[in-house]
Amino acid sequence: MKRVYNFSAGPSVLPEPVLKKAAEEMLCYNNSGMSVMEMSHRSKDYESIIFGAEKLLRELLGIPENYKVLFLQGGASSQFSMVPLNLIGKSGKADYVITGQWAKKAAEEAARYGTVNVVASSADKVFNYIPKLSADKFDKDAAYFHITSNNTIYGTRYTKLPETGDVPLVSDMSSCILSEVADISRFGLIYAGAQKNMGPAGVTIVIVREDLLGNALDITPTMFKYDIHAKNDSLYNTPPTYSIYMVGLVLKWLKDLGGIAAMQQINEKKAKLLYDYLDSSKMFSGTVEKQDRSVMNIPFVANSDALNAEFIAQATAAGFENLKGHRTVGGMRASIYNAMPIEGVSALVDFMKDFERKNG
Numbered sequence: 001m002k003r004v005y006n007f008s009a010g011p012s013v014l015p016e017p018v019l020k021k022a023a024e025e026m027l028c029y030n031n032s033g034m035s036v037m038e039m040s041h042r043s044k045d046y047e048s049i050i051f052g053a054e055k056l057l058r059e060l061l062g063i064p065e066n067y068k069v070l071f072l073q074g075g076a077s078s079q080f081s082m083v084p085l086n087l088i089g090k091s092g093k094a095d096y097v098i099t100g101q102w103a104k105k106a107a108e109e110a111a112r113y114g115t116v117n118v119v120a121s122s123a124d125k126v127f128n129y130i131p132k133l134s135a136d137k138f139d140k141d142a143a144y145f146h147i148t149s150n151n152t153i154y155g156t157r158y159t160k161l162p163e164t165g166d167v168p169l170v171s172d173m174s175s176c177i178l179s180e181v182a183d184i185s186r187f188g189l190i191y192a193g194a195q196k197n198m199g200p201a202g203v204t205i206v207i208v209r210e211d212l213l214g215n216a217l218d219i220t221p222t223m224f225k226y227d228i229h230a231k232n233d234s235l236y237n238t239p240p241t242y243s244i245y246m247v248g249l250v251l252k253w254l255k256d257l258g259g260i261a262a263m264q265q266i267n268e269k270k271a272k273l274l275y276d277y278l279d280s281s282k283m284f285s286g287t288v289e290k291q292d293r294s295v296m297n298i299p300f301v302a303n304s305d306a307l308n309a310e311f312i313a314q315a316t317a318a319g320f321e322n323l324k325g326h327r328t329v330g331g332m333r334a335s336i337y338n339a340m341p342i343e344g345v346s347a348l349v350d351f352m353k354d355f356e357r358k359n360g
């Protein structure tokens with residue numbers, strides 16, 4: 001059986017050693033006589049899996065002591081509600097920057113529970129840039145300030161965080177967590193669905209500063225309260241046990257590789273390979289303003305719709321899968337998360353060069 005180069009935006013490629021390890025342990029985990037999937041979440045074996053994953057995450061990201069790590073269900077999309085339900089109560093207001101469809105959805109959800117101040121938006125150019133933020137648009141009384149660090153669909157990312165003073169910065173890091181060194185202490189809360197850069201779908205990780213807990217709106221369902229999950233070490237009810245186990249394996253893989261700083265260097269090399277070619281090509285070009293280019297998701301187009309379609313067809317036949325761009329952008333998008341090996345990007349660039357030679 002041949003594995004393809006999978007450029008899917010999510011769920012996405014996982015490190016091959018992780019899949020092999022999971023396969024090895026599928027029938028019997030650590031002499032337990034059962035699969036992790038069959039295990040009580042209250043068992044000693046499982047406790048070591050979930051607490052081990054948290055410990056590794058804390059170590060890799062340098063998460064300070066005064067932050068809680070939560071393993072939740074419901075995807076990043078549930079966080080669009082959980083964030084306002086738990087945090088907006090302080091003043092009833094929150095700041096949002098609209099840099100794509102996910103940010104827009106997050107803001108719309110927050111508007112159900114309070115007043116949303118849209119600080120800036122890049123909707124005017126199909127979100128192909130990060131808008132300049134002027135501090136006089138910030139609300140000093142906002143309960144929090146929400147950004148999407150990396151815009152999965154449009155391929156932009158913040159290279160500099162907004163200075164929000166005492167207003168806690170909240171970020172959706174679904175498609176960039178673990179891809180580059182980050183200073184967690186700059187944030188009040190970070191959330192990320194696992195299926196882009198951390199593991200399979202099913203678990204969403206929340207990293208939240210302790211002093212922000214305990215202010216949930218009265219209407220907040222128990223299962224949507226951060227403090228309930230924090231008090232119960234993410235074991236208030238059955239957590240997504242197997243997904244958390246897989247995240248633990250991915251974190252171990254990342255640590256063995258040298259940690260996030262080492263991963264960041266590899267990621268920058270991968271992105272440079274593709275961007276350098278896009279900038280030199282006469283057929284293909286990137287769709288995003290250069291200074292805001294994502295290192296994880298790279299949208300690009302050929303000179304015509306016909307060439308886009310032909311390229312996707314030929315690339316798929318050659319083992320480069322899921323390169324079709326989002327319908328709102330068209331063209332192609334290569335998602336090159338941590339688990340995409342540099343060989344995959346280099347093979348894609350060679351294939352594109354060849355395609356340009358034959359069809360240019």
Ligand SMILES: *Cc1c(COP(=O)(O)O)cnc(C)c1O
Nearest residue numbers: 075076077102152172174175193
């Ligand atoms: C994929 C994604 C989401 C949605 O995640 P779900 O887990 O499907 O709810 C939200 N935000 C960003 C930045 C994403 O990439």
